[in-house]
Structures are given as C-alpha cells and as structure tokens.
Amino acid sequence: IAGITQAPTSQILAAGRRMTLRCTQDMRHNAMYWYRQDLGLGLRLIHYSNTAGTTGKGEVPDGYSVSRANTDDFPLTLASAVPSQTSVYFCASSESGATGHYEQYFGPGTRLTVT
Amino acid sequence: GQNIDQPTEMTATEGAIVQINCTYQTSGFNGLFWYQQHAGEAPTFLSYNVLDGLEEKGRFSSFLSRSKGYSYLLLKELQMKDSASYLCAVKDSNYQLIWGAGTKLIIKP
Numbered sequence: 001i002a003g004i005t006q007a008p009t010s011q012i013l014a015a016g017r018r019m020t021l022r023c024t025q026d027m028r029h030n031a032m033y034w035y036r037q038d039l040g041l042g043l044r045l046i047h048y049s050n051t052a053g054t055t056g057k058g059e060v061p062d063g064y065s066v067s068r069a070n071t072d073d074f075p076l077t078l079a080s081a082v083p084s085q086t087s088v089y090f091c092a093s094s095e096s097g098a099t100g101h102y103e104q105y106f107g108p109g110t111r112l113t114v115t
Numbered sequence: 116g117q118n119i120d121q122p123t124e125m126t127a128t129e130g131a132i133v134q135i136n137c138t139y140q141t142s143g144f145n146g147l148f149w150y151q152q153h154a155g156e157a158p159t160f161l162s163y164n165v166l167d168g169l170e171e172k173g174r175f176s177s178f179l180s181r182s183k184g185y186s187y188l189l190l191k192e193l194q195m196k197d198s199a200s201y202l203c204a205v206k207d208s209n210y211q212l213i214w215g216a217g218t219k220l221i222i223k224p
Contacts, residue, residue, distance in 0.1 A: 035214075040216055041216055042119065042202070042204075042213075042215050043158070043202070044214070045211060048211070058211065090157060103148065103160035104212070105160075106157035106159070107157060108157055109156075
C-alpha cells in the first residue's frame with residue numbers, strides 16, 4: 001500500500017441499510033478525516049480524528065459515525081442510509097490535525113448511491 | 116457564517132496565463148490551501164500560504180492578502196493537463212479546513 005486506500009470504490013445501497021466505508025493509510029499520519037463532496041458544494045467535513053483513540057464531529061456529522069482504534073484505519077459507518085447521503089466520500093490524512101503547514105492527502109474516494 | 120467564494124468556471128487558452136480568485140470570510144485564519152482535482156479523482160495539494168505575499172512553485176503561484184480576505188492562484192504556460200477543478204480551502208480557528216466549491220478550469224487549444 002502506498003498512501004490512502006478506500007473501499008469500496010462504488011456502491012449502490014438500499015435506503016435503511018447499514019454500510020461501512022473503509023479507509024486505510026500507511027503514512028503513519030496522526031490525523032484523519034472523512035469528507036463528502038456534492039456537485040456545486042465544497043468538500044464538507046463529516047468527522048475527523050486528531051490521533052488514534054479520539055474522534056470529533058465536523059460540519060455534517062448526522063447519520064454517520066466513526067471509530068479510530070489504531071493509527072492506520074478510520075472507518076465511516078452509515079447506520080441507516082437515506083437518499084440524501086448519496087455522494088462521493090473522501091478519506092484524508094495529515095501529519096497533524098492542528099497548527100502548521102500539513103497538507104491533507106486524499107484517498108481515491110467512494111461513490112455511494114442510496115436508492 | 117463561514118464562506119469561501121470562487122468563480123464556478125473559467126476558460127483559458129493553452130499557453131496562456133490564468134488567475135483564479137478566492138475570497139474568504141472565516142472564524143479565524145490559520146493558512147490557505149489550494150488543491151487541484153481532476154474529474155473523477157481525489158484532490159491533490161498545490162500550495163499553502165499563511166503570510167501575505169506571493170509563493171511561487173514552478174508554473175503555479177499563489178498570493179495571499181489576509182487584510183482583504185483574498186487569495187489567487189496563478190497558472191502560467193497553461194497545458195491541456197491543467198484542465199481540472201481548483202479548490203481553495205482556509206484553515207479556521209478550530210484548525211479545520213473550510214472548502215470553497217471549486218473553480219472548474221477549461222483549457223482550449
């Protein structure tokens with residue numbers, strides 16, 4: 001692995017179903033993020049984690065949950081999917097979640113359609 | 116509220132110069148980033164400004180004026196591969212990135 005991987009690449013999901021999007025990084029970055037990207041809107045932060053064992057809510061956390069059991073993995077779970085969660089989901093990581101020039105590195109994204 | 120404004124779309128000619136503007140109103144400022152995103156791909160980092168002035172990196176330069184809440188990305192000697200969306204993002208007082216909707220740049224031969 002080099003960088004950040006996400007799985008699945010794309011998914012069609014029935015409303016009401018539970019779904020976990022996977023994200024793994026091999027750069028030993030402390031901070032990780034989940035964004036959604038919708039047409040005409042900027043990337044919106046769903047949840048973040050500044051270090052393993054801690055998580056925080058972003059701009060649009062409702063309907064989503066995350067965990068950070070170790071440095072490398074940061075899964076995003078939709079407990080009961082709704083059509084408004086149709087989007088492209090990007091996972092990202094950076095060396096630090098706070099100060100300084102630490103650019104975020106992005107995974108290839110998961111395209112999710114909720115029907 | 117927090118707001119990042121960029122033009123939705125711009126068109127330029129191969130070999131020319133283009134300037135993509137970004138204005139921001141955020142709760143605090145801890146740096147401004149520019150990212151490039153090709154269609155169907157992930158964003159990739161281009162530049163970072165935290166102090167006023169111009170940062171040059173090859174064909175790309177980025178300018179910041181904190182007093183005006185303004186930045187621009189300057190692309191010189193445009194190539195067809197520069198056709199992409201360019202995203203402006205500001206790190207706010209909570210050290211979270213606030214993203215603009217992006218500017219789609221179309222390069223014509």
